[in-house]
Amino acid sequence: MRRLLPPRSAFPLTVAAFAFAFLGLFLAWPLYKVLASSFLDAEGARFTLDAYVKVFATGYYRSAVANSLAIGVMTTLACMAIGLPMAFLLARMAIPGRSVLLALSALPLILPSFIGAYAWVLLFGRAGIVTQWLQGLGLPTTTIYGMPGIVMVFTLHSFPYVLLPALAAVRAVDASIEEAGQNLGASRWRVFRTVTVPVIMPAVLAGGLLVFIETLENFGVPFVLAEDMPILAIEAYKLFVGEVGANPAMAGALAMLLVVMAALALLLQRHYLARRRFATVARSAPPVIRTGPLGRWAASAFVWGLVLLALLPFVAIVVVALMKFRGPVLQPEFSLGNFVQLFERAQRPLANTLGLATVAAVGASLIGIPIAYVLTRYRSPIAHALDVLAMVPFAVAGTVLGIGLILAFNSGWLVLTGGWLILVLAWLVRKLPFSVRSGSAILHQIDPTLEEASVNLGRSPSWTFFRLTVPLMLGGIVGGTVLAWVTIVSELSSTVVLYSGPWTTMTVVIFRALEGQGAGTAAAAATVLIVATVVPLALVYRLLRRNNLAVL
């Protein structure tokens, strides 16, 4: 009989107990409330499937499901179609400015997608700058609203999810594999199709899954661009906050559909990857492909064009923010007026955003890193359960978590609604999978015998973790925390459900400005967010790893 509690388990058990308690309270309990509400009748007393029946009987909600799925699938395919060739070209062709390109190519991922969408509206919307200019010239205009616009904005935002892992995979393909293929008589194209692509496919699919889930749960982009088209994440929100009478049961049913779809995608990908793990260690990288100047020019134009296109809206926003508005009308004149107005009206949201995001990001690291430590260093059923639990937030849309937190904590022994803590908790839970994964990635590079040596010399496991391992991990932890902070600053999907009273954030300010008149203020607010995103990233660029980005 193995002892139930081995003598060296105090530290991992403490961490596991805390993690289970924390995630149980702020993830499992809210999710349960959502689930329960979807199965209860109007009085909240009887079990019923009415909500689900009603969802599937209503054409509007059926098309919400269909639209969300279609957008998710199309965006995923588009990101793969862009990311895979881009990775291949970046790895194998002498494209000018490659290192700049590599640094820039991760950027779209980090810039707030919903600001990107807003920028496209500023440019191509009904009152957009380009639209008006085209109209002024009497030229036909295209619309940015609707499904094609949404898919385009998502694709330009998310393709690095595929590009970054695919790039790592292409680089890890050993030259001899391809040479062997060619030696056996296959043409270069055939080798690419039959050898190279299958070997990097797992990485591409892993990235594709991130795109799908991210797209499915995203609130801001469809909110800006969908107009009257129903979208799951938004309908759940609308039903919950109830513009025309709240319906928590149906909101819960839609939320559960979102969770189930994301979970299914996750399982599907696991199932696929379980049977395809190619360990490739590049001993010699494949040679740079030589082409004529035309080929190189085309490749460079493709890669540079896409990256610049993805960053263009952000540049546009900054420029617009620096211009003078008279009412909603843009004047060809530079001014800091928008920023002055913003700081008069939005000091509090700005402080909220920066301060609360810091608390949440640091909190995510404080909780996530010890969990990562237990996962990587102690193999046990408890660690495995922790691993699964810590990944659950990944499949839970922000809207859903927000709804759950309100259902769970608007009454009873712990009331959090109306305060700032509920925002911090939502962000923290949402960023936990990232913190855990990035922590694990760092830990895999630290030799575990160092910790054993420390314990052997008389330091307890917890002392060893906090005083030896954490200092060794510090660079990676700082990089990961900043990255988490950056994405929290631009979070919208749970924030929009949870903000209240004085606890609004910059994303909410922009979100509200979209409905109202303040295009200039919104652009200035978006600019502040962009700066708040890019500057810290540039500062910690050296501490960041590409795999950090790939698990955002």
Place this chain on the structure above:
Amino acid sequence: MTAVTISRVARTFGAVRAVAGVSIAIEAGELFTLLGPSGCGKTTLLRMVAGFCDLDEGSIHFADRRIDTLPPHRRNTGMVFQNYAIFPNLTVHGNVAYGLSARGVAADDMRGRVERALALVHLPGYGERWPHQLSGGQLQRVALARSLVIEPDVLLLDEPLSNLDAQLRVDMRREIRALQQRLGITAIYVTHDQEEALAISDRIAVMRAGRLEQVGAPAAIYRAPATPFVAEFLGATNLLTGRVAGREDGHLLVDALGRRFRLPAVDAAAGTDVTFSLRPEALQPVTVAVAGAATVAGEIAAAEHLGALLHLEVRLGDGPPLRVAMLDDGAVAPAVGRPVTLAYDPSRITVFPP
């Protein structure tokens, strides 16, 4: 100086019985070696003593104190790791002082003890260096000093020399042995290198698939292996199987490889098969056969000249050739195909009864 008593310890990983009921009594001040092929459970057993691997069954005592229920940081063992495990964020001094500050040793006392420990491993004055400025051998010395300075009850070494090159390995093993004897510390040493084990151990335990195969002093194990596995693992040998033909002059007569061998008498009926180990150096080519001496005749199938030593392969009848090792005194011309007579002393043969 602490005696270590390991009683019926066992550990299973999934379906693998890594350690399957091992009992060892290690005496105070002894250098005890765990020797065995890869995967036999040496590291697991050592880590059980250190506390990094939980026991499914059994107990471990240091002197009269039961320690397997203690967490690893309270066991007072000094472990030397295969890959050194030197803290890269601390200087040499910081590394060696690590265990002392964990024990709350005062700063001025600490300085002296660290310096003495560094002098002990021939690194005096290296305290301010950083690990990345040291060679592999020097890192291993720092690791040794770091483990010794805390005056552990037991020193634990897991293949400490396997990352060093051949010459350094020989030097370091002598140093470790000399230090261990000088300090009179109890040490458990894990290796899969039989020469290393023979060279430095007071006693060796040969392990196989999680069990002890034999425990004893190096020479005793070499001369009288308890099982065919030990005979083959510890030193080269000719492991032969033959049929008992009868007895003569207190010897067992056994037919193997188409020849008749004389073996020490053991309990084996005529007609049964026995396995026996015949060390290469126990076979000597002779030019003149002495009457009554035990000999076998064959022809040289291959010869290898290794400086002072000559290795021959001698084909008898059928089956694989016999390995013969001798000092090259020039008496035998190692021409392939030449007939040769090999004399041996039956008492140097180990028979494994059926």
